[in-house]
Amino acid sequence: MKYLHLIWAALFRSKTRTFLTLLSVIAAFLLFGMLDSVRVAFNSGGQVAGANRMITSSRLSITQMLPYSVVEQIRATPGVKQATYAAWFGGIYRDPKNFFPNFAVSPDYLDLYPEFALPQAQKKAWLADRTGAVVGEALAKRFGWKVGDTIPLQATIFPTKGSNDWSFTLRGIYTIKEQKQKGQENAMFFHWKYFDEANDYVKGRIGWLVVQPGSGDGADRVALAIDKLSANSDHETKTQSEAAFNQAFAKQFADIGLIVSGIMGAVFFTLLLLTGNTMAQAVRERIPELAVLKTIGFSNRSVLWLVLAESVLLVVLGGLIGLCIAAALVPMITTASGGMIQLPPMAMQTWLTGLLLMLVIGVIVGLLPAIRGMRLNIVDALAGR
Amino acid sequence: MKRLKGFLLGLGTVLALLAALVAWIMLPWYAVLGLAAFIALWLVLARSGKLALAAASIGIAGLPQRWGASAVIVVGIAGVVAVLVAMLAMGEGFKATLDKTGGTDSAIILRGGSQAETNSVIMRDQVPLIGSLAGIARGADGKPLASPELSQVVNLPSMADGTDANVQFRGVGEAAWTLRPQLKMIEGRRFQPGLREIVVGRGAQQQFRGLQVGKQLELANQMWTVVGVFESRDSHDSELWTDADVLGPAYQRSAFQSVTVKLDGKNGFKQLKAALAADPRLKLDVETTHDYYAKQSEGLTKLINILGKVIGAIMAIGAVFGALNSMYAAVAGRAREIATMRALGFRGLPVVTAVMLETMLLALLGGLLGAGLAWLVFNGYTVSTLGQNFSQVVFQFKVSPELLWTGLKWALGIGLVGGLFPALRAARLPVTEALRAA
Numbered sequence: 001m002k003y004l005h006l007i008w009a010a011l012f013r014s015k016t017r018t019f020l021t022l023l024s025v026i027a028a029f030l031l032f033g034m035l036d037s038v039r040v041a042f043n044s045g046g047q048v049a050g051a052n053r054m055i056t057s058s059r060l061s062i063t064q065m066l067p068y069s070v071v072e073q074i075r076a077t078p079g080v081k082q083a084t085y086a087a088w089f090g091g092i093y094r095d096p097k098n099f100f101p102n103f104a105v106s107p108d109y110l111d112l113y114p115e116f117a118l119p120q121a122q123k124k125a126w127l128a129d130r131t132g133a134v135v136g137e138a139l140a141k142r143f144g145w146k147v148g149d150t151i152p153l154q155a156t157i158f159p160t161k162g163s164n165d166w167s168f169t170l171r172g173i174y175t176i177k178e179q180k181q182k183g184q185e186n187a188m189f190f191h192w193k194y195f196d197e198a199n200d201y202v203k204g205r206i207g208w209l210v211v212q213p214g215s216g217d218g219a220d221r222v223a224l225a226i227d228k229l230s231a232n233s234d235h236e237t238k239t240q241s242e243a244a245f246n247q248a249f250a251k252q253f254a255d256i257g258l259i260v261s262g263i264m265g266a267v268f269f270t271l272l273l274l275t276g277n278t279m280a281q282a283v284r285e286r287i288p289e290l291a292v293l294k295t296i297g298f299s300n301r302s303v304l305w306l307v308l309a310e311s312v313l314l315v316v317l318g319g320l321i322g323l324c325i326a327a328a329l330v331p332m333i334t335t336a337s338g339g340m341i342q343l344p345p346m347a348m349q350t351w352l353t354g355l356l357l358m359l360v361i362g363v364i365v366g367l368l369p370a371i372r373g374m375r376l377n378i379v380d381a382l383a384g385r
Numbered sequence: 386m387k388r389l390k391g392f393l394l395g396l397g398t399v400l401a402l403l404a405a406l407v408a409w410i411m412l413p414w415y416a417v418l419g420l421a422a423f424i425a426l427w428l429v430l431a432r433s434g435k436l437a438l439a440a441a442s443i444g445i446a447g448l449p450q451r452w453g454a455s456a457v458i459v460v461g462i463a464g465v466v467a468v469l470v471a472m473l474a475m476g477e478g479f480k481a482t483l484d485k486t487g488g489t490d491s492a493i494i495l496r497g498g499s500q501a502e503t504n505s506v507i508m509r510d511q512v513p514l515i516g517s518l519a520g521i522a523r524g525a526d527g528k529p530l531a532s533p534e535l536s537q538v539v540n541l542p543s544m545a546d547g548t549d550a551n552v553q554f555r556g557v558g559e560a561a562w563t564l565r566p567q568l569k570m571i572e573g574r575r576f577q578p579g580l581r582e583i584v585v586g587r588g589a590q591q592q593f594r595g596l597q598v599g600k601q602l603e604l605a606n607q608m609w610t611v612v613g614v615f616e617s618r619d620s621h622d623s624e625l626w627t628d629a630d631v632l633g634p635a636y637q638r639s640a641f642q643s644v645t646v647k648l649d650g651k652n653g654f655k656q657l658k659a660a661l662a663a664d665p666r667l668k669l670d671v672e673t674t675h676d677y678y679a680k681q682s683e684g685l686t687k688l689i690n691i692l693g694k695v696i697g698a699i700m701a702i703g704a705v706f707g708a709l710n711s712m713y714a715a716v717a718g719r720a721r722e723i724a725t726m727r728a729l730g731f732r733g734l735p736v737v738t739a740v741m742l743e744t745m746l747l748a749l750l751g752g753l754l755g756a757g758l759a760w761l762v763f764n765g766y767t768v769s770t771l772g773q774n775f776s777q778v779v780f781q782f783k784v785s786p787e788l789l790w791t792g793l794k795w796a797l798g799i800g801l802v803g804g805l806f807p808a809l810r811a812a813r814l815p816v817t818e819a820l821r822a823a
Binding site: 016017020023024025027028030031059060062064065090154156157158162164201232234236248251252253255263264266267268270271273274278279280281 | 471498539550604696699768771772777815
């Protein structure tokens, strides 16, 4: 630490060069922060600590609906504490561009999602209104909806009385505290019962169930018991944890992880090269200075550490600035996209991975020049040989 | 006062550079060619051009000695170009696959308001009504060329890691083969109506497990046999096909999702649309198959393009600073050499041109390297993603010549920015000081 001022002075010996290198390090870590946020958003879909929810859906395919009769069967299965159900509606508000998820759900559906905070009075009002609906705060803000408003939706799958026009009355607006989950404030829920009665095509069918196993019961065993109920029937089910269900879904959008790591690889390789070159240059220019340091008594090892510390400091400085900019940009993207893209704020994990990368890159980049500095022969270096 | 002047000069240069970059990106290829020819002529014919060429050749001859710094520029730019071209090639490939699907001589009929086949329902009793509409071509036997189709999404294990992927399982009518002449059997035979036999697309066969001819497959608790493989080079390549009358009962579906029809001549579409609107029993939408599939690629292609360009831009900024760094160092390292040239009578313009030419040459090398790399690795690379129909669309990265050209343009743009400031510094280097410098 006592040499910090020395390292600092060495770092800014050539201001232009350090500044330019710093900027390219910033660019690389800015990209890293943003891409890693995207990756986290895809991988952590709907995971809530302690929620312990499972999804039971048709084994045949995700679009296949299940008969309503399975609900009672599953509720009666030992180990199942609570089971709620939902169906995808796929309505459009005015224009297909305004896409947001909307579901028909059972009255107790939100009980399994304690992270969705809905005022008690609004919940009551919703339960009492057959055509009532609840939406997330982000969605309500996006379209300027207030409680009591009528929301018209155009059906894309399920017409009602030969027409595509459905309308719902907004009875409640829920909020989610957890920043990571904010994306789920973009949905709308209404009564499955109304959906079942009013749509022309499907009767007595649900999309999937959300099952909560009892605390003492192994989730795996409960899942097996549920799937056994419908084995060899025409509506076989598949029960998996909510996280696994969401991840399987996200994975279908091409392999995000592969693309992200490919880009990161290219970026860091480039970065390594740029910074490595700068450090080599910096040491080359300073050979006489390093020789002087050695002459006045700095050991070989301290010279090694000085040069290494300089390169690590440079990368960490640039990296931190880059990550900070990324952290500021990520919520801006969410706002600018009007809620279409919901990125969680930069995760702790991203910061830590970033920091680790900075240290590793700093060391790799500084090692060769540092060793060169360590091995300097004082007489030759002073003579400029 | 001097400082202010310097600042204003710097600011002016930056603004001019930005304008030049924008103009450069917009420039069509023939203008670029013209510009290159103009510069080449100036270099060879004009006196200052000849001087610039001479100065540049000295710098370029010295490049191997500074191979480390030169490699930084080349590899840095190559990285940017490779990522940019690969990303854009992904969007291009997806778009090309859906654009090739369908044509203007056939149309798809969906339930009013549905955006995609999955959302659509066409009742069995509506099919004969549709068949009798005007505008639909008739086959040799006098029957309308219409194929009522079912589209069922099924789960199949992916080739890569065995996880479930949504695959389109299409039940088709007899006319389906006539309606899609681009579809050719490359292995085995067509399925026989009434039997649980499947033909699979080539893309699907490559992406999902267990689709070899002769293999049995369990779907909807029933055993199906794969009897053939077809190739259509469009989005049907990701599908499994069987007889609609077999698929419907297997999944307890009585209704169809869509009816694809062959249009009768040029006015067929207009007639069909009018006839459909006139029949109150049919609340259906009709679109040419080309429009239908093209519309499905819009969103994703746009997203990938924007994403590719944003990532490319951030990387390009990083590479610009790298190039600036290297070129400043090169100019500083050759300060005495440049000062000597200036003392000999080389004026500012040739010196600036010389440094610029050197950087542009390195940028060009980097661009070629990156574009070549993207082409070698990614052209034809097959991936799949979730399409509008809730099922996987298999497509290939398509590194087209236009994309390679875009990549080269970006590379030269980075070279332009990375070389200009060091070049200006070289031209302003105080001669006496530089000559004295060690």
